Amino acid sequence: MSDESWNAEVNRVAALKALRLLDTPREERFDRITRLARDVLHTPVAVVTLVDTDRQWFKSCAGFDATETSRGISVCSHAIQQDDVFEVPDLADDRRFAGFPVVTKAHLRFYAGQPISAPSGHRVGTLCVLDREPRTLSDQERQRLKDLAAWVELECAVVQSTLAAQDAERVKRDFTALVSHELRTPLTSVHGSLELLASGRFGEMQAQASRLVEIAVKNTDRLVRLANDVLDLSRVQSGQLRLRPxxxxxxxxxxxxxxxxxxxxxxxxxxxxxxxxxxxxxxxxxxxxxxxxxxxxxxxxxxxxxxxxxxxxxxxxxxxxxxxxxxxxxxxxxxxxxxxxxxxxxxxxxxxxxxxxxxxxxxxxxxxxxxxxxxxxxxxxxxxxxxxxxxxxxxxxxx
CATH class of the missing domain: 3.30.565.10 (Histidine kinase-like ATPase, C-terminal domain)
Incomplete structure (x- = not known):
């Protein structure tokens, strides 16, 4: 593999990892697409695959009981090299795939896969359909496969953006809680010290000095309440503040x-x-x-x-x-x-x-x-x- 190809593969796998879908539980958002693909294309099997470094992992399967296979025996690893639908009318009659377990053990003959791209544009997997008999897709069926694959891409983008938003919100809340907590302790100390000065315990102050201390007490009290409010809100929104009923x-x-x-x-x-x-x-x-x-x-x-x-x-x-x-x-x-x-x-x-x-x-x-x-x-x-x-x-x- 050339340096250029190696770098392209590294970037592709990085884009795949960024989706944060690998090794996650099955989700209805993807399962409904494979069910629909199987029905509208009249095939017994439809799969959403993600092609990792050395394996292909199945995010959703309809009519196929597996979670992953080696990339070395993956038809989808060939499909992601294409821009358009990758179609093999008869896997058993194609020397590249005739010995693959999908043919010899699962007894599947037909394959058609549309590459799925991450939001970055890297091809990370496929929506593919398989049949037990050799066949070809009509132009209309190929378009349907493309449309369904575009739906998969949208769902991938939604998952990625949702997780990114959750991460950003968590960082914001953690930062807010940290800052408000760290501010509250010294502010409370300053506020208490100013109140002692204002009480006259350490001697009477001149009127102007007393007025300045009074202003300082009022404003530190406001800051303490603000820090407490920010900390409370952070706990409320993060589920960390609990009730004692x-x-x-x-x-x-x-x-x-x-x-x-x-x-x-x-x-x-x-x-x-x-x-x-x-x-x-x-x-x-x-x-x-x-x-x-x-x-x-x-x-x-x-x-x-x-x-x-x-x-x-x-x-x-x-x-x-x-x-x-x-x-x-x-x-x-x-x-x-x-x-x-x-x-x-x-x-x-x-x-x-x-x-x-x-x-x-x-x-x-x-x-x-x-x-x-x-x-x-x-x-x-x-x-x-x-x-x-x-x-x-x-x-x-x-x-």
Whole structure:
């Protein structure tokens, strides 16, 4: 083999490996094609083959019970050298193939294979059909074989692109989790140190210095919350953050959430009104408090001074309901459609990075529930969480 041929083969095999199909389980996406090829071309056997360095491996077989054969006894290794359909009317009458097991043991005589190309353009295998009697394909049948082979190529491209997208998403999530985790530790330390300075424990500071420390405390607190949100979202999307389900009183969840935001509500002069029915659900208490706290905090941010924010819980049959109602400016219809997606911010007043509602949605859906919003411009918004009373019976990954 010349250097040029050797390099071409190395590149071809690399393209085959990049498909990540070798030695994978059978898939219906390919099996339906071989079944159809066998039917429309009236042959007992149809196979999707991938030609490796020293073997041909079968991704899908219809009417043929095998997983691979040596490349040295492969008719398909000849077919991939062609641009068009490679057809052998009688394998037993062709000295290149007469001694191959496909003839001597499987007793197959006719072969027609259309090369399959990877997205890179390298020919990596075939869609082939075989018959027990010598024959030839009509022009119409040859076109059908080409069309079906093109379908195989599309499926190969879909598999490759899907796996590549999954890899990229995994790398992104791992990187996000690593960065947020590594940022959180020093930020927490800095935030704690600044709070000690602000407390006056080490002596009184001048007014200007005290103001600067106050600004630093506020901003490090924001960064710590952002790092926590990014880490939470990464865990949610990767299925690494898990629930600890147990019986939970929703009235207690609402009360704890109110306590968490009442300081901010007082500063903003926004009254908090609660309406709590006795409701017990199965869920993760801490995560449900996180849900209601986030909804309440958002409602307080957008509410004008003096306008109340209402939060309550109730139950109808086997479905529990928690709602948070504000009297803010409302949410645009188009924005409401994507409000629960990551990094969506609703105007400058909302602040944050747009992660809270995405995390909230993840927690709710992990409980088997739903979250929705109804809003009217100039009137306000109502966020509603519905939860199955039975909740998740076992700890399970999110999303």
């Amino acid at each position: 147990a019986p939970v009183e929703l009235a207690d969840v609402v009360e704890n959430a109110v306590i968490a935001v009442e300081g901010t509500a007082e500063l903003c002069h926004v009254p908090l009104v609660t309406r709590k029915d006795p409701v017990t659900v199965r869920g993760d208490a801490d995560r449900l408090v996180q849900v209601v706290t986030n909804l309440l905090a958002n409602a307080v941010k957008v509410s004008p001074p003096g306008q109340p924010v209402e939060v309550g819980c109730s139950v109808t049959g086997s479905v529990a309901r928690v709602y948070v109602r504000d009297h803010g400016m409302g949410i645009d219809h188009d924005e409401a459609k994507r409000i629960f997606e990551p990094f969506v911010q609703l105007g400058a007043k909302s602040g944050g990075a747009g992660l809270g509602l995405a995390i909230t949605r993840g927690i709710v859906e992990a409980h088997g529930g739903t979250i929705s919003v109804e809003s009217e411009a100039g009137i306000g918004s109502t966020f509603t969480v519905t939860l199955p009373v039975g909740g998740p019976l076992v700890d399970r990954p999110w999303w």
